[in-house]
Amino acid sequence: MKIILIAFSFFFFFQKDIPQIFTSYDNGLMAVIIFAPDNQSKAYNRSITLLTKDPLGIDKRNIKIFEIFQSGGIGPSGESISEEEVTSIRKYYDIYPTNFKVILSAGKSAEIFRSDKPITLEEIFERFDQID
Numbered sequence: 001m002k003i004i005l006i007a008f009s010f011f012f013f014f015q016k017d018i019p020q021i022f023t024s025y026d027n028g029l030m031a032v033i034i035f036a037p038d039n040q041s042k043a044y045n046r047s048i049t050l051l052t053k054d055p056l057g058i059d060k061r062n063i064k065i066f067e068i069f070q071s072g073g074i075g076p077s078g079e080s081i082s083e084e085e086v087t088s089i090r091k092y093y094d095i096y097p098t099n100f101k102v103i104l105s106a107g108k109s110a111e112i113f114r115s116d117k118p119i120t121l122e123e124i125f126e127r128f129d130q131i132d
Contacts, residue, residue: 019088021081022109025064029108030128031076033066035090035101043100047118054121061128070097106131 022029032051036044044067051058051065058065064076068089073081081089093111095101104113104127113119113127 017088017092018109019085019092021066021075021085021089027107028062029064029106030061030131031064031066031105031109032124033068033089033093033103033105035068035093035095035099035103037098037100038069039067041100043118047102050118050120051124057121057125061125063124063128068095104128 022031025031034044034047036047038044048067066076066081066089067074068081068086071083071086073086073089075081089095090097092109093101093103095103100116102115102117102119103111104124106112106128112131
C-alpha cells in the first residue's frame, strides 16, 4: 500500500502542467506542433508545404496545427500565441527555442511522435489513424 501511495504522490506532484492553450480543446485533440526559430526557416516552410497538400485529410481527421516560434506563434484558427504560451509549450515538450521539431500529439497533449525533420502527410495520417 505504501508503494502505491508513494508512486501516486510522485506522479501527482512531479508531472508537467499541460500548457493552458491545449486545455481549451476536447480530450480528442490531435495536433501537429511545429517548432521553428522563425517563419523563414527552411524546415518550417517545407513542413507547411507538406501540410497543405491534403487539407481535406487534415479536416476529416480534425487535426489542429500549431506553429511555435521563438517569441510567439500561430494557433489552428490563425490566432496569435503569446510569448508566455510559447514558453510554456516549449518547456512542456523540452524544445530549445532555436531548434526545429515536429511533434504529433493526441488527447490532452500526449506526445505520440517527434521528428527533427519535416514529415509527410502520409506519415502523419498513418500515426493518427493508428490511434483510432
